[in-house]
Amino acid sequence: MSNEFSWEEIRSHTSPDSRWLVVDNAVYDVSRWAQKHPGGSRLLSHYAGQDATEAFRAFHLDQSTVAKWLAPLRIGRVCSNDPERLVAMRTDFERLRKDAQARGLFKPSLVFYALMLAHIFALEAIAYACLRFWGTGWLPYIVALCLYATAQSQASWLQHDFGHLSVFHNRRWDGWLHQLTMSYFKGASAHWWKHLHYQHHSKPNVMNKDPDVRIQPLFVVGKTMPKETAANPKSPYVPYHFQHRYFFAIGPPLLFPVYFQIATFRHAISRRCYVDLACMALFFAKIVVLYRPLLGLGGAFLYYFLVRMIESHWFTWVSQSNHIPMEIEHDRAEPWLALQLHATCDIEKSPFNDWFTGHLNFQIEHHLFPTMPRHNYYKIQPDVQHLCQKYGIRHEIKPLWRAFCDVIGSLRHSGEIWHAAYHAHHMD
Structure with missing residues (x-):
């Protein structure tokens, strides 16, 4: 043509x-x-x-x-x-992607994923056994809560792998297992997850495009969003300069048991995702059948709510530590390497960090290669660092504790920007 x-x-x-x-x-x-x-x-x-x-x-x-x-x-x-530097960056990144394929870094270890699935089954079974055989006293109850919340958190990381087609590289097999782990294991809509998460990956931390930073009116993040919110006369007054404090009350505790719970059902119903709804119904039927005889109907759903609350803390701190402290701006049509690096950071590798975060401590590598099996992220990290160094792009790796602290620090900083801009605007 x-x-x-x-x-x-x-x-x-x-x-x-x-x-x-x-x-x-x-x-x-x-x-x-x-x-x-x-x-x-x-x-x-x-x-x-x-x-x-x-x-x-x-x-x-x-x-x-x-x-x-x-x-x-x-x-x-x-x-x-296009400028020569931009063309060279894209060429080098494509060369790195092809090299990763040649090295077999997109080839999954089915043994690894089988073990991940098995340990989720084991944690859930042991959680139920604690209440079934040792009673519902405070000690077995707390142990069961923690074990089941751990199973749910690990299922979140596993469904993430299936959702990205990084296990079988087959839309049918990965799709079926994504349905199983997301809708049946966790009681949430697989279609809802894909709808939001693929947008996040395509434009991470891009205002009005990444749903993960579409969090007004509860929070403002980055440097631009606070200023625009303060200058918008239609924005309701929210004391964002206190957001780093009220985050502890309405962020981690309520994200899963309230916000996501409503959103996932609303999406599945409005989009007529009947398979999702059927699997979600089976999940809640399982909760009632297994836990009502032990805790009563109200007690079963209280148990479920507390499990979701624990899991919500886990997920929120892990997911936000990689993104919220990074750049959050309008779409600048950046090349893939720059786009992902400006929006993500890594957390130090260790056996615990790898397990605790589902290998999303390698958030940079995951965003650059979303279909790569997670157990291979660490192998490509040195090559990514070298490419970033060549083009003067910062590749940041933090200790886990500092990454969590940076979430609160960034919320405080964004709140201060809003507070200053709000008062400057209203003084005029």
Whole structure:
């Protein structure tokens, strides 16, 4: 096809009615096809008017097959005039990705994942046995709570692997096991997770695109969001300069048992995800059948709520430690390497940290290679560090305790920015 388009023209096609994107210098009109996209239409809209080549390679395992679906949507080529440094960065990163494939770093260890699944089953079974055989006194109750919350937290990391197709690299097998671990093991919608999480990966810490930083009116994060919130007359008054304090009360304790609980059911019902709803119903039926005879109906659901609350603390601190202290800005259409590094950081490797975080202490490597099995992240980390050093991009690795402290420090800093901007705006 001989049509050539300038970047100026491509960037003008960002509306739902006219949505263009670029992959390998070819221009595609995905306006009508967006609703059919397995990752959701929003994922494509986040790259409308931009070069989606690196995101395309990161998310799609069988690129040749996907290219056949794209072929009918191609409308021409882009008149590329990218700076040499940008071209070199993208070339080097693609070389690193191909090298990782050649080294077998995308090949999963099925033994590893079988052990992960087995230890989740074991933790859940032992938790039930504590109450079934030792009674419901305070000591077995607390032990059972901790064991079941641990099983649920580890199931969160395992469903994350299946959701990214990083175990079997097969949409059917990984999809079925994702349904099992997310909807049946955890009582949440697998479709809801994909809908949000794929957006997060495509544009991490990008305001109005990453749902994980769409947290107003409860919190403001980064440097830009507090200023814009303070200047917006429609924004309700919230004492954000105290957010680093009330975070402990409404953040970690309530994220899973309240916010996510409502969101996952609302999504599954509104999107008519009947398989998700059926598996979720089986999860809650299991809770009632197993724990009602021991704790009563109300006691069974209180037990479930407390398990979710413990798990919520675990998940919140781990997930936010890698992102909230990093840059949070509007979309700057950065290349994949810079985009992911500005939004993520790593936590030091250790057997405990690897297990506790589900290997998401290698958040940088996971974001760069989302389909790579998690047990191989540490192998690619030195190469990523070398590439970052070459282009002057900071690759940050923190101790676990400092990463947790930085969550509170960043909330305090963002709150102070809001407070200063709010008073400056209202004094005018």
